[in-house]
Each structure stands twice: as structure tokens, then as C-alpha cells.
Amino acid sequence: MRSVTGKLALAVAGVVAAGVLIGFYVSKLTTQAGSPTYTVPVKTGGAHPVVDLTIQTVAAVGPALSPNPDWVSFLVRDASGKWRRETVWRLPAHATVHVTIYNFDGASGLRNPFLARPQGVDGNRIVVDGKPLAVLPPDEASHTFAVPQLGLIVPVAPVPDDARNQCGYAPCSLSMAHRTETFTFHTGKPGHYRWQCFVPCAAGWITGFGGPMQTIGYMDGFLDVV
């Protein structure tokens, strides 16, 4: 029979072990959630670094990049020009981020038209195919890139339904029908900021918000600001 001290030590060890396991699980869950982190290269360093973030949105991610080839997805372009299906992006704190989105997908429409107004970006304007816009017609929104904790909401313009040479599966080439959208935002202080799409664009899922809308690595992710 164990002594009281032995029992106490065993109980403390059990609590510590459980705490470590829970802490590890929660920290993984709230930072990367099993998705690899892509570190966006810094273009200009210093106290206020500048980075370029280039992403594309596609209606179907394709078999080369996912076991769910028909899922809608964001992709990020790395320094070598390769498209990666990774949605946890490490960015420097207090940085200016110039974003370019190549969208190869059609319109789905926003459930809440308020989110068609770009917010949290420089000038509250986006530039679509060279043209500055203060709002996108809500029914035309293809996706959004939104970081609620930073007050960032950006609607993404669609490829017209009747466009020629539409892209079937990612990664899509820029020679195919697409829209080019640019905007600039600022990261602020370090933290883990989740981002998401607000357009119910997950085809075949209840209310358009299942599957890729609820899986990190497709239409959701984190900005890991360090």
C-alpha cells in the first residue's frame, strides 16, 4: 500500500501530465491546427517591414493539391512561384502587406451585403483589374478575405459565368480567365489572427458553409503575426 506522500506525488504527476497534454493540444489547435505555416518573405525589413502576399482562389483545388479535389480553396504563391495549399501565413508585426489576389472562381453572393464594403484596407478601397472600388455589388462577390480581429473585410470580384477559358482545377495559370485584385493592409501587433471567407461558396454543403469553409487549409486560416 502506498504512503500518503506517494499518493500525493502520483496525483500531482497526473495533474501535470494532463495539463501538459491539454496545453499542447490547445496550443496546436489555436495556432496551426495541423496546417503547415508558410512564412511570407519580407521584401523590406526594419521597424515597419513591407511584404508582398500573392494568393489565388479557385473553385476546385484539384487532385494534385488535395484529397478533396472538388473543394473550393485559397492557395498562396511562394518565393519560387509555386502555388501551395497552405492557409497559415506568418507575417511580421507592424508590417505593410501588399496583397494580390488572382481569382479564378465565379460569383456566389454574400449573405450579408454589408460585407461587400472593403474595410480595414488602405483607403477602404480595393483595386480590381486596375480599377479602384469602394464597394462590390454583394451578389457578385465570389469570396471574401476577412480578418475580423483586424477589422479587415475584402470582397473578391468574380469571373463572369460566360468567360472563356475558365480554369477547372488548381493551380490555375494566369493565361486562364481570372480577376486581379490588389489592396494593402497593416498587421499591427503580434498575435494569431484567424481569417475566413464569408461567402457561402462551398458547393454541395448545407447552407454553403460546410467542408472547405470549416477546414483550415482551404477557405480559412491564420495570420501568424510575429
Add this chain to the structure above:
Amino acid sequence: MSAGPGISAAAAEPVNHARRVIVAWLVLSVIATPLVAVFLGPAIPPGNGSDEASQQVFDNQVMTAVITPILCLLVVFFAYALTRFRAQAGEAALDGPPLRNEPRVQALWVAATGLIVLGLAGFGTFELLETGAGGGQGPSPIAEPGGTKKKLEVQVIAQQWQFTYRYPSLGGLESAQLVLPAHTDVALHVTSLDAVHSFWAYELGVKADANPGVDNVAYVETKGPRVFHVRCAELCGLWHGYMFNNGLVVDAADFSRWAASERKNFAPVAKYMPAYSHTYLPEPQRRAG
């Protein structure tokens, strides 16, 4: 059995355990109840960010004060029983005397617990009917604080995974942050565009479910300027845990300035907004079906 030689008559008298327990209970209760009522009760959340929150703090104060003597009785009874009747090492395990019916104790027990439970139920019902206690009351509220006094109407719109707020009295503008004027009666109309959420303005003492197609009304009377936290309190999908932001209570002048600034920001999208309504059922999207 008679007292043996050397044992005084007083020591041989049977111990009145019940009297000891009652005395210890009374002493502990007299000390603990005021302490709990004065120090612990007011420290229980949600604080004093609104009249409703203060009412909840008062309710907690009353209830903790009422349950303190009950808790004291349990603590004293168990502590006394565990120490006084603890078997000694090597002592043979003997069964105790058989339990017998004690009608007076039973009647007292039933009467006391009945009174406490019914009293707290009556108190809680009275408090709930007075202002609604910051809870969602559905589309036809029965506990409207201040009667028909005009209130600032603010619509809370939940969606996966963000709350936005619409102000019909400000031209139907919508904002990503909840800003309320200080010392104002507010009617919050809570609804959802997709799944079931729950709007929880913690320091304001407001919690109301957000159901699609339902106008769930909750009332709050703000106090002075402050920051408060808004969270979703209903598991609603991947980013439920991240469905939070800060709200502000600001003075009247700051509220007017904020409204003017938001109107400017809102202007480009105003023409696309649906007319203000207590519920919205967005049309199926092209893809979602």
C-alpha cells in the same frame, strides 16, 4: 454500564452531538453569511456595466447569502461526523444503531427546504419579470424595463463567424462594432443569417440566442462609458471560439461623432442593403442552393 472508579459523573453524561453541531453551525453561519454577502456576492460576475448586470450581481448576492448557512450546515455536519465518529485503528467495525423515524425533524426539514426553494423561485421570478434580466425574450417580450419608454433599437446580426450591428434610427447603417450611448435604454433585436448563435455581451449582462428567422429581443440600460466584451455562446462551427470582439459604451457626443463617421463609411454599400427588418432570410446563393 456504570462509571468506573476515577471517572467523574460529568464525563459519563452522554454527549449531545446535535446541540454541538447546531451551535457550531450557528457560529459559522453568523460569521460567514455577512462576509459572503458583503465581499463575495458583489465580486461575482458580470459586474456593473449596465442596470441589468447590476441586477444580476444583486441576485447573486442574495442567493449566495441564502445558501451560505446551508453550506455551513453541510460543512459542519460532515466535519463533525468525520472527526467525532471516525473509527480508530484496530477498532472492530460495528454497525450503528438503527435509524428511527423523527417526525419533528422531517417536518422541519421539509418546511425549511420548501420555504427556501419557493422563496428563491419567487425572488427569481420577480427579478426576471421586472426587466427581463438581460435575457432574450423572443419576439414578444413580456418584461420590458421602463414600460413604453422609447428605446434605442439596435439589431444584432450573427453569421458564421462574426456579429454585425444595425441601427435603424441611424438610417439603417450597419457596423462591425457595437457602440452604444451611455445612460440609454437599448432594445437589442438579435437574429442570425445562418446557424444558431448566441449573443453574449458579458459586462452588460446580456445574453440572447441568435436564431435564423427569429427576432429575439433583449433589453439593456447602459451606464457610463466603458469597454465590454461580446462573445458567441453557442457552438456554431469552426471559428466559434474566435467569434468575439469588443463593444463600447460612449457618451452622447462621442456616439454622435461615431455615427457620423460610420455613416460616411457605410455610404458606398447603403444602396445594396435590404430594408431594415427584424429578420432576414437571405436568398439561396447560386452555389449553396
